[in-house]
Amino acid sequence: MxxxxxxxxxxxxxxxxxxxxxxxxxxxxxxxxxxxxxxxxxxxxxxxxxxxxxxxxxxxxxxxxxxxxxxxxxxxxxxxxxxxxxxxxxxxxxxxxxxxxxxxxxxxxxxxxxxxxxxxxxxxxxxxxxxxxxxxxxxxxxxxxxxxxxxxxxxxxxxxxxxxxxxxxxxxxxxxxxxxxxxxxxxxxxxxxxxxxRAGSDHGYIGNGVSDFLAQITTQDARGVVYDPACGIGDVLTQLAGHDAARGSITRMVGHDVDPGSIVIARQRAFLRDEKVDLNVADVLAEDPAPGIEADLVVVDPPYGMPYDGYDVLDRRWTYGTPSKASSEFAWMQHAIAHLADEGVAYVVTPSGPLHRGGRDGQIRRSLIADGCVHAIYQLPRNLLRHVSIPLAVWALGRPGASVEVKFVVAESVKFTGSWPDFEKANPMAVVSIEDVLAGDANLVPDRWLGLDTPDPAGVANTYALAVDRIRAAGRDTESADLHPFAATGYTQVATIGELKDRGALEIRTAKTAKGDEDDPRRVTTRDIAAGRLDEPDTGVAPGMVSELPDARELTVPGDVLLSTLNQLAAVLDEFGGHILGAGVVGLRVRDPQLRPDYLAAVVDGRWNKRFFTGQAVQRVPVRDLEVPILTLADQEAFARAAADLRNIQRIAAQLQTAATDALASLAEIARYGIATDPDD
Structure with a gap:
C-alpha cells in the first residue's frame, strides 16, 4: 500500500x-x-x-x-x-x-x-x-x-x-x-x-516495570537531593517528581547518562511536566562528574551485566575494591554509596549474579555487608521488562555502619497500594543479622534466607514459655479425659450400605455441584472430612429458616453422615446441617431409629472397608459396598461414646505433639543465640 x-x-x-x-x-x-x-x-x-x-x-x-x-x-x-x-x-x-x-x-x-x-x-x-x-x-x-x-x-x-x-x-x-x-x-x-x-530499552522506556517499582519503593525516601547516575530518559526521576508534587520534599534532582540522545529526551520530558531536573551527559564510571553531590536518595537502574574496563584504580569511589571488568554492578553500587548524605539511602537494580557471585565481586559484596552498607535485598518477579526475562534484584544501600542486619524480601508482585511497610509484610520476608549473612558465605539470594530470620530474643523466650505451658495443659487434659469402656458381645451381624438403603434405613445423597458452587463457603470437600470436623456454615438465615432457602433440598441437615470416597475413606457427623456436598463427598441420612448417626459416622470408615477401593490414579470406593456392623441400640450408644472419648484423646495428643515441636525448636534457638530465659519455665 x-x-x-x-x-x-x-x-x-x-x-x-x-x-x-x-x-x-x-x-x-x-x-x-x-x-x-x-x-x-x-x-x-x-x-x-x-x-x-x-x-x-x-x-x-x-x-x-x-x-x-x-x-x-x-x-x-x-x-x-x-x-x-x-x-x-x-x-x-x-x-x-x-x-x-x-x-x-x-x-x-x-x-x-x-x-x-x-x-x-x-x-x-x-x-x-x-x-x-x-x-x-x-x-x-x-x-x-x-x-x-x-x-x-x-x-x-x-x-x-x-x-x-x-x-x-x-x-x-x-x-x-x-x-x-x-x-x-x-x-x-x-x-x-x-x-x-530489546534495543529500545537500553536507556529506559515508558512502561518499564522495574522503573515503576523503583519509583514506588523510593517515594518514602524522596526528599532533599535526589540523584540518578544512569537516568536514561529520566523515567524514575520524573515519576518521583510527580509523587512529590504535593509534598514538596525534594529540593534538587540530578541525573547523568552516557547517551546524549537519552539526556535530551529526559530534559524534554522534565520540561513538559514543569519539573526542574539538572540533567547532563557523563560517563559516570570513567570519572565522577559531580564529586560534591551528597544525596538523600540515589536511584540507579543501570545497564545489566555491562562489562567495563575503564576504571581508574586510584578513584576514591572504589573504597571496597576496584570493580571487575566483566561486570559493572559493584561500580554502580560504590558510586551510589560515595554520593550518599549521612542519612541517605541508595537503591540499585542488578541481575541476580552479584547476589552470590564469587571472585572479586564476592570480595566486594562481603566488604559491603561487613561494613553495614547493605540494608535490604528485594527479589523482583520475572518478566518485568518487555524484552528481558532475567531475574532482577534491588539493593537498598546506606553509608558504612548504617545497618546491623539485612532484610530479604521476595516481591511476588510489584503492584501494591498502601504504605511500603505494608507491602513488605505482605510478601515473604526475612531479617538476618550481618554476622549470620557473612557466616553464610555472604550469599544475598533471598530464597537462601527465607525462614532463617535472626530471631527476636524476647519472642523466642516467649514462644518457649508458651509451648511449655501448652504441654502442661495437654498433660492435665489427658489426666482428666474420660475413657468409657466398650464391652463387645463377641457376635456381630454385618450389613452393607446398599442393603441398609434398600431396607429404607438410610438415604444415599450425592453431590450435585452447580456452576459457582466451587466457591460457595457452605461446600464440604473431602479435605474437610479428612480433618475430622465441620464448621457451622454461614447460610445467611436463622437456623430454623434453612429449609426456606431456594436450594434447601440440596443442603445437609443435622445428623447427616458425610463420607469422603476419593483416595481416602473418612467420615464425619454433620452436627449443624446447611452444607453443600462437594466432589467426592457422599451424604448418608439415617431414617431408621434403630441406627444411630453418631455410631454410623464412627464405624463406616473402618479399615476393613478400604479393600473396596478401585482405580489407579484416582481411587474411589463404591458406597453401597461398605460394610457396617449391626449392633443393638444400647451397644451403638456405648460404641459412639467410647469413640468420642478416643477422638478427644487423639486431639489432645496432636496438641501435645505440636507444643513439643515448638518447644524443641525454641530451645535450640535459645542455645544458639544465647537467649536468657525464666528459670521457672
Whole structure:
C-alpha cells in the first residue's frame, strides 16, 4: 500500500487506545462493519488507517473517542515513520525524537503567544516547512529562550521528510492541549520501545516495570537531593517528581547518562511536566562528574551485566575494591554509596549474579555487608521488562555502619497500594543479622534466607514459655479425659450400605455441584472430612429458616453422615446441617431409629472397608459396598461414646505433639543465640 502525504495515520492498536477498547474489538469492527475505513497506508500485516476517517466512523457509530491527544501524537509518529526513507527501527526512532521535540517547541511557544506578534510556534512551523529544520536553530535567541539549545535538537534526518508531511505533523501537534503534551510525548516513546524490541530499552522506556517499582519503593525516601547516575530518559526521576508534587520534599534532582540522545529526551520530558531536573551527559564510571553531590536518595537502574574496563584504580569511589571488568554492578553500587548524605539511602537494580557471585565481586559484596552498607535485598518477579526475562534484584544501600542486619524480601508482585511497610509484610520476608549473612558465605539470594530470620530474643523466650505451658495443659487434659469402656458381645451381624438403603434405613445423597458452587463457603470437600470436623456454615438465615432457602433440598441437615470416597475413606457427623456436598463427598441420612448417626459416622470408615477401593490414579470406593456392623441400640450408644472419648484423646495428643515441636525448636534457638530465659519455665 502507498500512503498519501498529509494523512495522519493510526494502527489498529492506536484505534483501540483512541476508543478505549481492546484490540479484539477493533478487529471485530473491521470484519463486521462494511463501512469501516479501508487502510490508507502501512502494509498488509501492519495496516494504517486515516485518523480523520477513523474518528468520523467512531462518532457516526456512537463509539467513544477518549484519547485524542495521544492519538494525535501517535498519528504524527506514524506519518513521520511512513514518509522517512530510513530502515524501520532507525526511522521509528527518528520519528519519535521529532514528535517529542515538536511537543516541546509547542510548550515553549505557549508564553510567546501573548508576548510576540508572531508566536514562536507559527514562526517555527513556517520556517521548517519552507526551509527545513536547520532554519529554526536561531529561534531560541530571537525569543530569549535560554533552554532552546538543550531542549530542541532535531535529528538531521528529519529534513528528509516531505514538506507537506511536516506541515501535517505540525498540525497534529498544534491540536494537542498544552497540558496534555507530556502524556502525548510519553505515548510516542512507549510505542517506540515496543516496536524496537530489546534495543529500545537500553536507556529506559515508558512502561518499564522495574522503573515503576523503583519509583514506588523510593517515594518514602524522596526528599532533599535526589540523584540518578544512569537516568536514561529520566523515567524514575520524573515519576518521583510527580509523587512529590504535593509534598514538596525534594529540593534538587540530578541525573547523568552516557547517551546524549537519552539526556535530551529526559530534559524534554522534565520540561513538559514543569519539573526542574539538572540533567547532563557523563560517563559516570570513567570519572565522577559531580564529586560534591551528597544525596538523600540515589536511584540507579543501570545497564545489566555491562562489562567495563575503564576504571581508574586510584578513584576514591572504589573504597571496597576496584570493580571487575566483566561486570559493572559493584561500580554502580560504590558510586551510589560515595554520593550518599549521612542519612541517605541508595537503591540499585542488578541481575541476580552479584547476589552470590564469587571472585572479586564476592570480595566486594562481603566488604559491603561487613561494613553495614547493605540494608535490604528485594527479589523482583520475572518478566518485568518487555524484552528481558532475567531475574532482577534491588539493593537498598546506606553509608558504612548504617545497618546491623539485612532484610530479604521476595516481591511476588510489584503492584501494591498502601504504605511500603505494608507491602513488605505482605510478601515473604526475612531479617538476618550481618554476622549470620557473612557466616553464610555472604550469599544475598533471598530464597537462601527465607525462614532463617535472626530471631527476636524476647519472642523466642516467649514462644518457649508458651509451648511449655501448652504441654502442661495437654498433660492435665489427658489426666482428666474420660475413657468409657466398650464391652463387645463377641457376635456381630454385618450389613452393607446398599442393603441398609434398600431396607429404607438410610438415604444415599450425592453431590450435585452447580456452576459457582466451587466457591460457595457452605461446600464440604473431602479435605474437610479428612480433618475430622465441620464448621457451622454461614447460610445467611436463622437456623430454623434453612429449609426456606431456594436450594434447601440440596443442603445437609443435622445428623447427616458425610463420607469422603476419593483416595481416602473418612467420615464425619454433620452436627449443624446447611452444607453443600462437594466432589467426592457422599451424604448418608439415617431414617431408621434403630441406627444411630453418631455410631454410623464412627464405624463406616473402618479399615476393613478400604479393600473396596478401585482405580489407579484416582481411587474411589463404591458406597453401597461398605460394610457396617449391626449392633443393638444400647451397644451403638456405648460404641459412639467410647469413640468420642478416643477422638478427644487423639486431639489432645496432636496438641501435645505440636507444643513439643515448638518447644524443641525454641530451645535450640535459645542455645544458639544465647537467649536468657525464666528459670521457672
Amino acid at each position: 502507498n500512503t498519501t502525504p498529509r494523512q495522519a495515520l493510526l494502527a489498529p492498536s492506536d484505534i483501540a487506545n483512541l476508543a478505549g477498547v481492546s484490540a479484539a474489538a477493533v478487529s471485530n469492527w473491521r470484519k463486521r462493519s462494511e463501512d469501516f475505513p479501508e487502510p490508507a497506508g502501512g502494509t498488509a500485516t501492519r495496516p494504517l488507517f486515516a485518523r480523520n476517517d477513523v474518528i468520523a466512523w467512531l462518532q457516526a457509530n456512537d463509539k467513544p473517542v477518549i484519547e485524542l491527544a495521544a492519538s494525535n501524537a501517535i498519528a504524527a509518529l506514524n506519518l513521520a515513520h511512513e514518509t522517512l526513507p530510513a530502515s524501520s527501527a532507525a526511522g521509528l526512532d527518528i520519528a519519535a525524537r521529532l514528535v517529542v521535540t515538536l511537543c516541546t517547541v509547542r510548550k515553549l511557544s505557549d508564553p510567546t503567544d501573548r508576548e510576540y506578534d508572531l508566536p514562536l510556534w507559527w514562526n517555527f512551523v513556517g520556517r521548517v516547512t519552507h526551509d527545513g529544520f536547520a532554519a529554526s536553530s536561531d529561534l531560541g535567541n530571537a525569543y530569549g529562550i535560554e533552554l532552546w539549545d538543550q531542549l530542541i535538537q532535531v535529528p538531521e534526518e528529519a529534513d528528509l521528510l516531505p514538506r507537506d508531511a511536516v506541515d501535517e505533523i505540525a498540525n497534529l501537534i498544534e491540536q494537542i492541549p498544552v497540558n496534555e503534551l507530556a502524556a502525548a510525548a510519553d505515548a510516542v516513546l512507549a510505542r517506540t520501545v515496543g516496536a524496537k524490541g
